[in-house]
Amino acid sequence: MIRRTPRSTQSRSSAASDVYKRQTDRLAHTLNYQDVFLLVKEQMAIKSNLLEHVGRRILVSLKEHFPEIISAKVKVSKMNPPLGGKIGSVSLLLEI
Numbered sequence: 001m002i003r004r005t006p007r008s009t010q011s012r013s014s015a016a017s018d019v020y021k022r023q024t025d026r027l028a029h030t031l032n033y034q035d036v037f038l039l040v041k042e043q044m045a046i047k048s049n050l051l052e053h054v055g056r057r058i059l060v061s062l063k064e065h066f067p068e069i070i071s072a073k074v075k076v077s078k079m080n081p082p083l084g085g086k087i088g089s090v091s092l093l094l095e096i
Contacts, residue, residue, distance in 0.1 A: 058076070075091055075092070
């Protein structure tokens, strides 16, 4: 989930944050998900040993490329982790 200030808003006031206390269906209140996908894909291509490291890099990259983001949550999962049993995945949820 990514929340951002509307494109039509010039200031980063508390009023901009209030927009997200309710649901909105306006395109101006979201990001281009293709751009987000490309940033995530770029970070996932970097070899890492820890899910925490991947998740933090994704959040930092999103915030750097989209400074209008108010908050974001990233869930990173490792499919079929080698934990000695049949486990479908393990996941980590990070947010800013």
